[in-house]
Amino acid sequence: MDWKEALPKIITQPGSRLRFAEPLAKHTYFGIGGEATAYMEVNTVNELAALARFHKQWDVPIAVIGRGSNLLVSDAGFKGIGVRLIGKLAKLEVDGDVVSVGAGLSLPRLSKTMSRRGLSGVEFALGIPGSVGGALIMNAGAWGSSFGDVVRNVTVMTDTGELVELTHAEANFEYRHSGLDAYFCVTGATLTLEPGDVDTITERMQAFYKQKVATQPFAEENAGCMFKNPAGDSAGRLIDISGLKGYRIGGAEVSTVHGNFILNIDNATAEDVLNLVAHIQQQVREKTGISLQTEVKRLGFD
Numbered sequence: 001m002d003w004k005e006a007l008p009k010i011i012t013q014p015g016s017r018l019r020f021a022e023p024l025a026k027h028t029y030f031g032i033g034g035e036a037t038a039y040m041e042v043n044t045v046n047e048l049a050a051l052a053r054f055h056k057q058w059d060v061p062i063a064v065i066g067r068g069s070n071l072l073v074s075d076a077g078f079k080g081i082g083v084r085l086i087g088k089l090a091k092l093e094v095d096g097d098v099v100s101v102g103a104g105l106s107l108p109r110l111s112k113t114m115s116r117r118g119l120s121g122v123e124f125a126l127g128i129p130g131s132v133g134g135a136l137i138m139n140a141g142a143w144g145s146s147f148g149d150v151v152r153n154v155t156v157m158t159d160t161g162e163l164v165e166l167t168h169a170e171a172n173f174e175y176r177h178s179g180l181d182a183y184f185c186v187t188g189a190t191l192t193l194e195p196g197d198v199d200t201i202t203e204r205m206q207a208f209y210k211q212k213v214a215t216q217p218f219a220e221e222n223a224g225c226m227f228k229n230p231a232g233d234s235a236g237r238l239i240d241i242s243g244l245k246g247y248r249i250g251g252a253e254v255s256t257v258h259g260n261f262i263l264n265i266d267n268a269t270a271e272d273v274l275n276l277v278a279h280i281q282q283q284v285r286e287k288t289g290i291s292l293q294t295e296v297k298r299l300g301f302d
């Protein structure tokens with residue numbers, strides 16, 4: 001039997017869904033990429049555990065896709081199963097200053113709900129259009145704060161479907177990186193936030209958001225910052241002084257608002273984006289001697 005015939009048995013709960021030949025462009029902020037052989041929206045831990053065992057049994061590649069806001073999918077697509085965590089895997093529970101979040105929860109929703117509850121620590125996250133899982137994997141951050149700063153524990157699933165709780169230290173948070181991609185999947189976390197005044201927290205969150213909208217492109221499709229900031233410098237500044245703002249290859253262009261954003265302005269392909277990335281890296285190295293490393297993750301490339 002082919003794995004595609006066996007896969008529908010994984011879905012047991014209402015709300016969970018399976019589709020074949022799913023265009024991944026519609027699941028990424030870049031709006032780029034070919035089809036996944038299969039795409040599942042999974043509602044419960046039990047189904048996710050069954051999927052982990054399926055992955056092992058059939059040796060089929062599986063990629064968890066959060067909101068696709070830090071992802072470049074290849075033009076050839078992904079020969080495997082793309083998985084999105086929804087429903088019970090996107091929960092939000094508050095007990096005093098301890099908050100339990102599912103990996104599928106939207107980061108802006110978390111930020112807004114916490115401000116209304118008078119809990120401080122995730123005000124920076126309103127303008128980051130990812131999921132909690134993506135923010136844990138990437139240690140997403142802005143304005144001097146990172147998601148890992150507020151994390152007490154992380155729950156991950158192994159490829160045998162077991163849940164393991166990791167301490168903050170075991171998650172190995174670094175600048176735009178964590179050790180969590182060593183596991184099959186991140187399922188959630190507990191956060192410790194600081195009680196505070198609702199109005200003060202809300203104003204702080206809104207101020208961060210306004211500043212972001214004023215300094216970064218929001219209208220065109222993109223995947224956030226393409227490159228990590230080198231120690232003590234900013235990738236955007238290096239791209240700017242290298243004269244690359246507005247530089248275009250195919251349908252992909254370096255934003256004129258912020259040099260570290262590559263925009264899909266006219267049906268860009270993943271190849272256009274990667275050619276532009278290579279051009280930027282080569283030009284910046286030539287002009288400044290600094291090698292830029294990409295922050296955006298890739299899916300479906302060999």
Ligand SMILES: Cc1cc2nc3c(=O)[nH]c(=O)nc-3n(C[C@H](O)[C@H](O)[C@H](O)COP(=O)(O)OP(=O)(O)OC[C@H]3O[C@@H](n4cnc5c(N)ncnc54)[C@H](O)[C@@H]3O)c2cc1C
Pocket residue numbers: 029063064065066067068069070071085103104127128129130131132133134135136137138139140141142181184185186187217218222223224225297
């Ligand atoms: C307009 C815009 C602004 C942005 N601004 C910021 C910013 O200020 N700061 C910042 O840090 N980032 C920013 N980003 C980038 C992005 O939003 C963050 O990196 C975010 O945390 C990614 O989350 P996601 O759910 O979209 O992850 P995805 O892009 O879906 O995935 C990213 C990686 O995480 C993996 N992954 C996702 N969920 C899980 C899971 N549950 N288990 C295991 N692996 C998982 C994926 O396989 C992939 O490797 C921005 C992006 C955009 C489009």
